[in-house]
Amino acid sequence: MSDAIETAVAALNEKMSGGFDAGIAKFVIEGEGSIMVDGNGARAGDEEADVTMTAEADTFQSMMEGDLNPTAAFMSGKLSVDGDMGLAMQLGAVLG
Numbered sequence: 001m002s003d004a005i006e007t008a009v010a011a012l013n014e015k016m017s018g019g020f021d022a023g024i025a026k027f028v029i030e031g032e033g034s035i036m037v038d039g040n041g042a043r044a045g046d047e048e049a050d051v052t053m054t055a056e057a058d059t060f061q062s063m064m065e066g067d068l069n070p071t072a073a074f075m076s077g078k079l080s081v082d083g084d085m086g087l088a089m090q091l092g093a094v095l096g
Helices: 003-016 057-064 070-075 085-095
Strands: 025-029 033-038 041-044 051-055 079-083
Touching: 003 025, 003 033, 003 041, 003 057, 003 085, 025 057, 025 085, 051 057, 051 085, 057 070, 070 079, 070 085, 079 085
Parallel strands: 025 051
Antiparallel strands: 025 033, 033 041, 051 079
């Protein structure tokens, strides 16, 4: 697992404090790998998900640091969403 994925997993778990019970989401960080988010929290993995969100590493980091709103990232084309848009919006609200 890359350092970027390890750091992202830790940041997601801290932000979510206990998991995400609405479904299964996957973050794909281009060039680094992917992270699964579900009721157990975040972990490195590449499994089937209800929604897959893809972004470059710097975009993902900006979202984790609170410098970039996930909705703004999507609207500007920096974050792509494939699958359940409602679930993506719920996760975006959790991440802030």
